[in-house]
Structures are given as structure tokens and as C-alpha cells.
Amino acid sequence: MLKVMKGLTDVEFERLYSTEEACIEALLMARREALMACPSCGHDRNYLCGRRVGCTRCNRRWSVTAGTVMSGQNSHLRPGSGPCIS
Numbered sequence: 571m572l573k574v575m576k577g578l579t580d581v582e583f584e585r586l587y588s589t590e591e592a593c594i595e596a597l598l599m600a601r602r603e604a605l606m607a608c609p610s611c612g613h614d615r616n617y618l619c620g621r622r623v624g625c626t627r628c629n630r631r632w633s634v635t636a637g638t639v640m641s642g643q644n645s646h647l648r649p650g651s652g653p654c655i656s
């Protein structure tokens with residue numbers, strides 16, 4: 571059953587975002603707000619397909635967590651990287 575979104579308690583909000591689907595949905599919204607573009611063609615419109623995001627233009631799909639804080643395990647400091655001096 572659908573409930574009006576207004577007046578959610580913290581507990582209800584937490585429950586809404588406790589499922590993986592809700593988490594992915596929130597991630598996708600975060601991506602859209604950050605204007606994450608398609609890594610292939612640069613298009614900024616995408617759709618959710620399971621755990622992946624698809625580009626509406628070239629149909630390329632990539633992990634929904636790519637480029638977000640949740641993909642932190644993939645990020646690493648490059649050797650020699652440091653404060654930019656120029």
C-alpha cells in the first residue's frame with residue numbers, strides 16, 4: 571500500500587532506505603544530482619537496470635556505484651600525486 575510521503579518519522583525513513591533497492595535508487599538520484607555523465611558518450615540521462623545504470627543514448631551500462639563514494643575501494647592515490655604546484 572502506498573502512503574503519503576509527508577510526515578515520515580525517522581524510523582520510517584530508515585526503513586525506506588534500508589533495502590538495497592532503495593539504496594540504489596538513492597544512489598542513482600545522487601548521480602543525477604551530480605550530473606554524472608555516461609562514461610562512454612557523456613550523455614547525462616540514464617536509467618536504472620538492476621544494479622547497473624544504463625545510458626539512454628548509447629545504452630552503455632555501468633555499475634551504479636561507479637564514481638560514487640561507495641566505490642571508494644577502487645580509488646587509490648597515484649604515486650607521485652600531491653598538491654598541485656603550478
Ligand SMILES: [Zn+2]
Pocket residue numbers: 608609610611612613625626627628629630
Ligand atoms: Zn552513453
